[in-house]
Amino acid sequence: MIRNIFSSLRVRLILFVLLAALPALGLTLYTGLEQRKQAAAEAQGDALSLVHFVTGNHELIIENTRGFLIALSHSFSSRYGQLDQCGEVFSHLLETHFPYYSAFYIADLNANILCSMKTGDTPDDLDTCEHYQNLVHAQGFVTSQYHICHNTGKGVIAIGYPVRDKNDQVEGVINVSLDLAWFNQMASDAHLPPGSTLTVIDKNGSILAHYPDPENWVGKLMPENPVMNVILSQKEGTTQGLGTDNQPRLFAFTPIRGTDNSVFVSIGIPENVAFAEVNQTTTRNLVLLGIVTILALGAAWFLGEVFVLRQTKTLMITTERLAAGDLNARTEIAHLPGEIGQLARAFDEMAESLARREEERSQAERSMKEYAANLERSNRDLQDFANIASHDLQEPLRKIQVFSDLLQMRYSESLDERGQEYLVRMQDAARRMQSLIQDLLTYSRISTRGQPFATVNLNQVIGEVLSDLVLPIEQSAARVNVEPLATIEADATQMHQLLQNLISNALKFHKHGQPPLVSIRSKILESPGAPGNGSSADQRTCQIEISDNGIGFDDKYLDRIFLPFERLHGHSEYQGTGMGLAICRKIVERHGGSISAQSSPNQGATFIVRLPVRNRQGVEEHEHETDHHPAG
Amino acid sequence: MNTKPITILLAEDDEEDRYLIGEALDEGRVPHRLYVVENGEQLLDYLYRRGKYADVEQWPVPDLILLDLNMPRKDGREVLEEIRLDPELSSTPIVVLTTSSAEEDIVRSYDQGVSGFVTKPVTFRELMDVMKSIGTYWGKTSTLPPR
Numbered sequence: 001m002i003r004n005i006f007s008s009l010r011v012r013l014i015l016f017v018l019l020a021a022l023p024a025l026g027l028t029l030y031t032g033l034e035q036r037k038q039a040a041a042e043a044q045g046d047a048l049s050l051v052h053f054v055t056g057n058h059e060l061i062i063e064n065t066r067g068f069l070i071a072l073s074h075s076f077s078s079r080y081g082q083l084d085q086c087g088e089v090f091s092h093l094l095e096t097h098f099p100y101y102s103a104f105y106i107a108d109l110n111a112n113i114l115c116s117m118k119t120g121d122t123p124d125d126l127d128t129c130e131h132y133q134n135l136v137h138a139q140g141f142v143t144s145q146y147h148i149c150h151n152t153g154k155g156v157i158a159i160g161y162p163v164r165d166k167n168d169q170v171e172g173v174i175n176v177s178l179d180l181a182w183f184n185q186m187a188s189d190a191h192l193p194p195g196s197t198l199t200v201i202d203k204n205g206s207i208l209a210h211y212p213d214p215e216n217w218v219g220k221l222m223p224e225n226p227v228m229n230v231i232l233s234q235k236e237g238t239t240q241g242l243g244t245d246n247q248p249r250l251f252a253f254t255p256i257r258g259t260d261n262s263v264f265v266s267i268g269i270p271e272n273v274a275f276a277e278v279n280q281t282t283t284r285n286l287v288l289l290g291i292v293t294i295l296a297l298g299a300a301w302f303l304g305e306v307f308v309l310r311q312t313k314t315l316m317i318t319t320e321r322l323a324a325g326d327l328n329a330r331t332e333i334a335h336l337p338g339e340i341g342q343l344a345r346a347f348d349e350m351a352e353s354l355a356r357r358e359e360e361r362s363q364a365e366r367s368m369k370e371y372a373a374n375l376e377r378s379n380r381d382l383q384d385f386a387n388i389a390s391h392d393l394q395e396p397l398r399k400i401q402v403f404s405d406l407l408q409m410r411y412s413e414s415l416d417e418r419g420q421e422y423l424v425r426m427q428d429a430a431r432r433m434q435s436l437i438q439d440l441l442t443y444s445r446i447s448t449r450g451q452p453f454a455t456v457n458l459n460q461v462i463g464e465v466l467s468d469l470v471l472p473i474e475q476s477a478a479r480v481n482v483e484p485l486a487t488i489e490a491d492a493t494q495m496h497q498l499l500q501n502l503i504s505n506a507l508k509f510h511k512h513g514q515p516p517l518v519s520i521r522s523k524i525l526e527s528p529g530a531p532g533n534g535s536s537a538d539q540r541t542c543q544i545e546i547s548d549n550g551i552g553f554d555d556k557y558l559d560r561i562f563l564p565f566e567r568l569h570g571h572s573e574y575q576g577t578g579m580g581l582a583i584c585r586k587i588v589e590r591h592g593g594s595i596s597a598q599s600s601p602n603q604g605a606t607f608i609v610r611l612p613v614r615n616r617q618g619v620e621e622h623e624h625e626t627d628h629h630p631a632g
Numbered sequence: 633m634n635t636k637p638i639t640i641l642l643a644e645d646d647e648e649d650r651y652l653i654g655e656a657l658d659e660g661r662v663p664h665r666l667y668v669v670e671n672g673e674q675l676l677d678y679l680y681r682r683g684k685y686a687d688v689e690q691w692p693v694p695d696l697i698l699l700d701l702n703m704p705r706k707d708g709r710e711v712l713e714e715i716r717l718d719p720e721l722s723s724t725p726i727v728v729l730t731t732s733s734a735e736e737d738i739v740r741s742y743d744q745g746v747s748g749f750v751t752k753p754v755t756f757r758e759l760m761d762v763m764k765s766i767g768t769y770w771g772k773t774s775t776l777p778p779r
Contacts, residue, residue: 391702394731398754399648405756406655434754449736 009312013304014297021293028289032282036275040250043193043274044238047252047267054186054198055265059257062159065101065176066141069161073174100182102156106163108172135160135173146180146200146208146256146263155180155200155208180209183265187211195270197243203232203262210244217244227251231264243268250274311340315347327355379448386444390437397437401430432571439579442497443564446586451491453591453615458485458499458544461492462520465500472507478516485522486542489615494587499546501580502607506548508574511602517549524613540613541593547606552599561597584609591615637663638771641694643675643711644668644729645703649752653698653729656760662767667691672706675699676714679721694724695776696766699746701730701737709737712744723777727766 107113135142144158160175180200187198188211200209201222210217222228227241236254243249253266272279311333321329330351331344404427412420462482466473473480480503503518510516525541553561553568560566562585567578581595584607588595591611599605640657644650650668657664669675675697678685685691701708708728715721727748728741738749748766753759770776 391731395646398731398752401754402652402756402759403648406652409756431754449734 010301010304010309013300013308017293017296017300021289021296024289024292025286028282028285032278032285035278035281039275039278040240040271043250043269044240044252046193047196047250047269048238048254050190050192051252051254051265051267054183054190054267055254055256057186058183058265061100061178061182062143062157065159065178066161069141069159069174069176073161073163100179100185101176102154102179102181103158103177104175106172106174109170135162135175138162139170146202148206148208183209184211192267193269193273195247195273197245197249197268199244199266199268200256201228201231201264201266203264207244208263227266231266235261235264240271243270247271308340311336311344315344318347318351322351322354327351327358383444383448386441390441393437394434397430397433401427401434404430432577436565436577436579439577439583440564443579443583443586446494446583447590450590451493453489453491455487456490456492456495457487458495458522458542459487461495461499465496465503468500469503469507472504476507476510476516478507478510478518481517481519483519483521485520485544486524486613488542488611488613490591490611491587494590498584498587498609499544501584502546502609505580505607506546506550506605508576509550509552509605510548511551514549519545519547521545521547525610542611542613544609544611545606546609547604549604552601552603552605554601555597555599558597558599562595636771637665638695638767638776639665639667639692640696640698641667641669641675641678642698643670643672643703643708644698644700645670646700649700652756652759653763656756656763657767660760660764660767662763663771664767665692667694671703672708672711675711676706679715679724696770697724697726698729698766699726701728701732701741709740709744712741712746716744725770725774725776729762 105113134144138160139162142160144160146155146157148155156177156179158175158177160173162170163172163174165171183198183200187196192198198209198211199207199217199222201207205222205228207217207220207222223244225242225244227239227243230237230239230241231251231253234253238250238252240250241248243251248271249268250271251266251268253264255261256263256265311331314331314333318329318331330348334341334345334348336344404423408420408423408427412423415423459482462485466480466482472478503520506518507516522542522544525543526539557568561568562581564582565578566582567576585595588609588611592615593609593611595607595609597605597607642650642653644653654666657666667678669678677683678691681688681691699708699711708730712726715724715726722745725747726745727750728737728746729750729752730737731752733751741749750762750766753762
């Protein structure tokens with residue numbers, strides 16, 4: 001079934017088109033992939049620049065903060081005795097200009113906060129604050145770890161600086177906390193690609209800042225994620241993976257300087273955004289390819305119909321007409337150019353030659369039939385002639401015989417010796433004439449009045465012949481030796497005639513004073529022409545040899561003895577019409593056999609008859625005719 | 633052989649044969665009355681009492697028909713076929729007396745119900761012998777259908 005479908009010319013054509021479209025599809029997909037890679041590289045490069053930009057800004061802010069702190073520490077030191085009034089000034093300043101400083105305080109060395117802003121972010125108890133302790137004991141800047149503020153839950157980094165009195169002795173500390181939420185602001189200002197994320201994490205995976213949705217993420221641990229591992233191991237670079245929201249993203253990341261590679265900023269651009277253009281292009285290309293392929297398929301379908309299938313169908317219909325015997329069928333597309341036209345021309349030529357050959361064949365058949373009819377007619381004419389001639393010849397002959405007989409009966413006393421001798425000679429001549437006519441009649445009837453072939457036991461036929469010839473055998477004191485003979489398919493009457501003629505010849509042509517000795521032998525010959533089929537009954541031949549010890553003949557007459565009316569001896573020596581062997585040959589030929597002889601003068605003669613064992617056609621004919629011919 | 637003569641109807645176109653058969657019957661001393669027709673049509677006219685054969689006294693019903701096969705107008709084969717198909721006629725024995733010795737004629741004649749088939753002998757002596765044996769058989773040995 002499937003094989004049949006793929007054998008269809010149209011399906012094959014369509015498969016070819018699909019096959020041709022395959023490289024284009026591959027190319028499109030390959031280009032898409034390449035463009036995607038390129039787009040990824042580009043997006044990651046962009047993201048890396050952004051990350052660097054963001055961290056650079058951040059570091060700048062840290063630097064600025066330091067400068068700011070130095071300035072403030074000098075401004076508020078006891079040299080100017082305004083330390084306790086710092087709060088008011090700060091609040092205004094910071095709230096207006098530095099919104100991302102989330103906490104700010106100045107404390108003395110006894111952990112008393114002298115002034116502060118946004119106290120919510122300020123530690124309650126500086127005694128236990130590690131950062132404060134570090135600060136008190138340091139002589140310069142102290143930057144805390146990036147961490148999550150206990151009180152506010154915000155990601156912060158605290159930066160402190162000592163405040164010195166006029167003796168340059170540390171009398172307190174000034175500290176500011178930078179709210180890492182400012183990254184969010186920066187992210188929104190930096191015009192990140194839509195849907196991008198910006199994350200600040202420390203090496204423990206704590207999320208210090210997250211854009212967007214800081215409130216959902218800040219303070220939490222980063223979920224276990226291959227991207228995180230890449231960031232930690234690679235420190236700076238790009239990668240690809242799932243974001244915190246499980247969306248596939250392209251990431252760029254870099255550590256914040258001064259954190260000893262423990263805090264990283266990463267930007268994640270959604271793949272669908274990064275690849276939007278590529279995907280669009282690829283989709284467009286695929287759609288175009290699809291349209292082209294469908295058009296090509298349509299064209300293949302349609303053009304295949306027009307240029308191939310229709311012609312193929314025409315060829316097929318013509319073939320069917322030819323097969324049905326309409327030899328005038330032609331494709332009528334032989335004028336077409338190309339292979340189809342060539343095929344059609346070849347086809348038409350074939351049909352032409354078929355028609356020609358058929359014409360020749362029927363011509364030959366007609367003339368054959370005509371010939372056969374002529375033959376039949378002439379055979380019939382010959383037969384009619386033979387019948388009529390023999391009948392019409394026999395009638396007056398019989399009258400001659402009967403009246404001469406009557407003459408002899410009633411008037412022989414009136415005739416003298418010479419007259420009586422004339423009468424006897426006349427009667428002899430009439431008898432010979434009668435024999436001639438009868439033999440001629442027999443000869444002509446061999447082929448036209450023959451019986452159908454039947455199974456004939458030649459032993460039985462020989463028996464009948466010898467009993468018919470009992471008188472001449474006894475008269476000549478002959479000895480006849482008969483070896484067992486075969487059973488063959490033949491015309492029994494004609495076999496009788498054949499054997500009778502040959503045996504009577506052997507008896508007749510005996511040497512004067514020597515009784516005839518006739519021997520009849522038979523054997524089965526395998527066909528020499530077909531040794532492979534030698535055992536097949538159809539191929540076998542029955543050979544009968546009839547030998548005598550008579551006068552024989554010179555074998556230069558061999559060709560003549562089988563001709564009608566041919567005689568080697570005068571009537572006074574040996575009686576006969578000269579038809580016997582001619583009749584024999586005609587009988588043998590009717591049976592598809594052969595007859596020949598070997599002899600030399602006074603050495604006896606051997607006649608050799610060969611007959612097919614089987615004459616099947618004759619047997620079949622015979623089977624439905626036996627009823628009409630009762631024996632006897 | 634002091635039997636009553638048999639009435640023989642001879643259908644024979646050949647004048648010499650008619651003469652010879654008559655001679656042979658006489659010479660063979662067969663007691664007989666011989667009536668002669670010359671072809672098949674005449675034979676059927678005789679048997680059906682048509683035309684001049686209407687007079688039964690002049691043309692008595694035959695005890696035996698001697699029939700030649702080869703005759704003009706209507707040959708013996710056709711006559712045999714008509715006689716065979718008519719039950720009234722088919723009771724008369726028919727002996728074919730012909731020059732033909734063809735097997736098919738012999739077979740067909742017997743198929744058509746003849747009582748004997750004799751090939752015309754070529755000597756007068758033989759013809760006489762045939763007539764004698766016919767006279768003996770049909771006049772003495774065999775009982776003919778009653779008239």
